[in-house]
Amino acid sequence: MLRTLPAISKPNIGRQCNITGTDVPEAMIFRGDLLISSLSGSPRSISSIYYYDDNGSALYERLCKEESYYLFRDERSILARNAKSISGITGPVSLVELGSGNAEKTLLLITSYSEIFGSVNYAAIDINSSILKRAAENILSMKSDVNFTGIIGTYNTGLEKAATLVGPKLLLSLGSSVGNMYDDELCDLLGSVRSFLGRGDYFLVGIDLDKESDVLEAAYNNQSAILANLCVLQHLNWRFDGNFDLFQFRHVAFHNKSLFRMEGHLEAMQAQSIDLKKLKFSFHLKKGEMIRTEIMRKVNLHRFHEMFIKYGLSPVHNWTDSNKRYAISLLQRG
Ligand SMILES: C[S@@+](CC[C@H](N)C(=O)[O-])C[C@H]1O[C@@H](n2cnc3c(N)ncnc32)[C@H](O)[C@@H]1O
Structure with missing residues (x-):
């Protein structure tokens, strides 16, 4: 219907x-089970669909x-x-x-x-x-x-x-x-x-x-790109009742030449424990650990x-x- x-x-x-x-209910689009498995993976990652709330x-x-x-x-x-x-x-x-x-x-x-x-x-x-x-x-x-x-x-x-x-x-x-x-x-x-x-x-x-790293890295390291990346955590906080503290993460975007892509990551600036209450899922991040939030093929x-x-x-x-x-x-x- x-x-x-x-x-x-x-x-x-x-x-x-x-x-x-x-x-299709939202729970089928933003699937908690998939998020848990991607956050538990190595490297940890979050699907890029979480970029697109309002x-x-x-x-x-x-x-x-x-x-x-x-x-x-x-x-x-x-x-x-x-x-x-x-x-x-x-x-x-x-x-x-x-x-x-x-x-x-x-x-x-x-x-x-x-x-x-x-x-x-x-x-x-x-x-x-x-x-x-x-x-x-x-x-x-x-x-x-x-x-x-x-x-x-x-x-x-x-x-x-x-x-x-x-x-x-x-x-x-x-x-x-x-x-x-x-x-x-x-x-x-x-x-x-x-x-x-x-x-x-x-x-x-x-x-x-595909092109030179400096052009690519400039495109994904401006103020809007940094904010958009951090706001993925805000999206997870409201959707899954999480406790990500945006001030404890740093935006990292670099050209992975051998894989023909840019990668967007969030790096934990402190060791911290994350809890997503609605998913009954928690995990620990070491200082310097990265979560991959997006790839952009070149x-x-x-x-x-x-x-x-x-x-x-x-x-x-x-x-x-x-x-x-x-x-x-x-x-x-x-
Ligand atoms: C990179 S933006 C591109 C928007 C537009 N096509 C443009 O060129 O400016 C990606 C758009 O796709 C939507 N989107 C992302 N993942 C999607 C998915 N899995 N299914 C449907 N729409 C998705 C987002 O909400 C966003 O509006």
């Missing part, structure tokens, strides 16, 4: 807008405005220059986006599709319901010819809900979000994408490219595409920014 949320604000009146919840989504938007965080600007410039070519290749399609966030960059694509083909169907999937409302407001205040559907859920549950869409589709993943996934998570997603797309449908993926495009090809998704075209720092790939389901 879809749970319908309260209607969003007035500017959207007269336009098609629908935001639906998911029948606070974390606001901090991500702030990060996108940081001078050193070139990813947002590069991806936006690629879309601004190439939205028409992308819509020309795919022809008229319904747009479905994984992890839409506020959909600011997606608006460039939506505008191109609506100018060329008339009205556009756009379905945005995100675990954060507030950001979906923002996406709806952003888009519907600018465009009158969009049918907006917001689906609150994970990538996988969202794709199941969006499977009722008929006709040709373009699935989007922007913001280098696939770069936050470990190999097993990415394979799991690509399996769902393959089932979701019909033959001939398209998948447009934004991904950051890829070689051709090697990266090999995973997609295994799932029947063939590269059709790649676009990069003028400095060749970031790429957007269009893949097609065979």
Whole structure:
């Protein structure tokens, strides 16, 4: 059953807008058992989904405005220059986006599709319901010819809900979000994408490219990145009644060249005991011990595409920014 949320604000009146919840309870998205096992692992880690409560989504938007965080600007410039070519290749399609966030960059694509083909169907999937409302407001205040559907859920549950869409589709993943996934998570997603797309449908993926350590490390060591990382602990505190003291942790982000990724960690500045009451789980951290909170892949495009090809998704075209720092790939389901 879809749970319908309260209607969003007035500017959207007269336009098609629908935001639906998911029948997957939050406890299935933010799974305590998985958190316990990742915090008990070696190294200890926390899934990057804990970045995205309301606070974390606001901090991500702030990060996108940081001078050193070139990813947002590069991806936006690629879309601004190439939205028409992308819509020309795919022809008229319904747009479905994984992890839409506020959909600011997606608006460039939506505008191109609506100018060329008339009205556009756009379905945005995100675990954060507030950001979906923002996406709806952003888009519907600018465009009158969009049918907006917001689906609150994970990538996988969202794709199941969006499977009722008929006709040709373009699935989007922007913001280098696939770069936050470990190999097993990415394979799991690509399996769902393959089932979701019909033959001939398209998948447009934004991904950051491998480059010099100093550029990468600057992008993830600014004030917004530091705050966003620490706020993961705040999220765990409210969700699981925890006692993480944010002042007892230090943000650490470094380029792991051999694994082609940046890594975000939180380092315990003192020995301390952590208790997550709702999970009946406690553990001890030594001084200097690190908890990994995020990976951000920095890829070689051709090697990266090999995973997609295994799932029947063939590269059709790649676009990069003028400095060749970031790429957007269009893949097609065979
Ligand atoms: C890196 S941000 C990218 C946002 C937007 N696509 C952009 O390019 O600016 C990732 C977005 O995906 C959402 N998200 C993260 N993990 C998710 C998951 N497992 N399922 C659904 N949404 C997720 C977050 O709430 C956030 O809005």
